Every structure is written in structure tokens, then in C-alpha cells.
Amino acid sequence: MPKLIFVPKYFFLSIGLFLCELSIELYAHDNFIRPYFGDYLVVILLYCIIRSFLKVKTLAACLFVLSFSFFLEFAQYFELLELFNLKEVYWAKILLGNSFSVWDLLAYFLGVLTIYPLEIMIFDKK
Numbered sequence: 765m766p767k768l769i770f771v772p773k774y775f776f777l778s779i780g781l782f783l784c785e786l787s788i789e790l791y792a793h794d795n796f797i798r799p800y801f802g803d804y805l806v807v808i809l810l811y812c813i814i815r816s817f818l819k820v821k822t823l824a825a826c827l828f829v830l831s832f833s834f835f836l837e838f839a840q841y842f843e844l845l846e847l848f849n850l851k852e853v854y855w856a857k858i859l860l861g862n863s864f865s866v867w868d869l870l871a872y873f874l875g876v877l878t879i880y881p882l883e884i885m886i887f888d889k890k
Contacts, residue, residue: 774816781809807875833872
């Protein structure tokens with residue numbers, strides 16, 4: 765069971781990434797930044813949130829974030845919002861997304877692929 769902790773560097777990274785995601789949601793209405801770069805950043809945001817409060821190994825956190833992201837993307841493929849009558853609920857659409865895309869899976873994978881080596885090179889040095 766992971767130990768509860770508080771790591772300020774991850775917490776402040778989380779806040780910064782959340783503000784970036786919020787800016788993308790509010791102001792980016794294009795065909796790249798919002799749909800793909802936002803997905804790339806969201807896995808990094810989730811990773812930082814986890815590492816802010818839980819003492820877990822880098823690989824375990826990366827695999828959890830990637831699995832969770834893939835689960836949400838496949839939930840879109842199987843139209844879980846419609847299945848649970850949440851298609852018109854704004855926050856449900858924000859959290860789960862609207863449509864499945866293989867490109868989103870690639871964005872999630874690239875996000876985790878960015879996190880892992882950086883984490884090992886920068887933060888995991890002892």
C-alpha cells in the first residue's frame with residue numbers, strides 16, 4: 765500500500781500543469797493543441813498529482829497513469845457516457861471525453877514516455 769506523503773515539487777508542477785490544461789480548454793480551439801497536446805500534458809499532470817501525495821515508484825506511477833488513461837479512452841470507444849445516460853452532463857464529458865481516438869492513445873503513451881526518462885535522470889538520482 766502506498767504511503768501518504770506531500771512532495772511540494774510535484775504539487776506545484778501539478779498546479780502549473782492544471783493551469784496549462786485550463787488555458788488549453790478555454791482558449792485553444794484548434795486541431796492540434798487542444799486535442800493532442802492537451803492529452804499529452806494530462807498524463808503528466810496525473811503523474812504529478814499522484815507523486816504529490818503518494819510514495820510510489822516511478823514505473824508504478826507511470827503504468828498506473830497510462831492504464832487509467834487508456835481505460836478512459838476505451839470507455840469512450842464503448843460509449844459509457846451514453847450507456848449511463850451522462851451524454852449531456854458537461855463535467856462527465858470533460859472527464860471522460862467525447863470520442864475515441866487512436867491518436868489520443870499515442871499522446872498518452874508519449875506523455876508517459878516523456879515522464880519516465882526525465883524522472884529517472886532528474887529526480888530519481890541518489
